[in-house]
Amino acid sequence: MWFSLISALAIILLLIAIIDAKKLRIPNVLNYALFLSGLAYAYLNDGLSLIHQFVFSIAIFALFTIVRHGYFIVRKKSGLGFGDVKMLTAASVWIHPFQFPMLMLLASGSALIYFSMSYFFSIRNMSHNERLPFGPFIAIALAILVAVEQNELMGRVFL
Secondary structure, eight states, X not given: OHHHHHHHHHHHHHHHHHHHHHHXXXXXXXXXXXXXXXXXXXXXXXXXXXXXXXXXXXXXHHHHHHHHHHHHHHHSSOSXXXXXXXXXXXXXXXXXXXXXXXXXXXXXXXXXXXXXXXHXXXXXXXXXXXXXXXXXXXXXXXXHHHHHHHHHHHHHXXX
């Protein structure tokens, strides 16, 4: 079952990254699949209970919805897509709540590095008004955190 869930995670994250990079949108069906597979993962994991993970995901959804709307009120434009909010919500089910700041640091840091390098080396012509995909970077961050957690679990099992 673990292998199936991790395989599903890899496929879902790859699809999200490709679609968001090309179309600047994350399909709801992929966010739902990420969320539901994350709930199954939380259920099988000996960490926090399923209820705790679900409540934490609701808090993440509320927080980023407020941030999204607050940014829109101040700047009169969207700074974070609703698909990204839903993806962060779904990703939060896969990891321990204490790992969420690391998810945000890895996602934001890798996006900043990528777009800075693209700008400085003229790989992409970008303006300050350009919409940028954040889903691929959330996907990378989540994959790293789940891989590290799996490595730690396997170390406990075999040592």
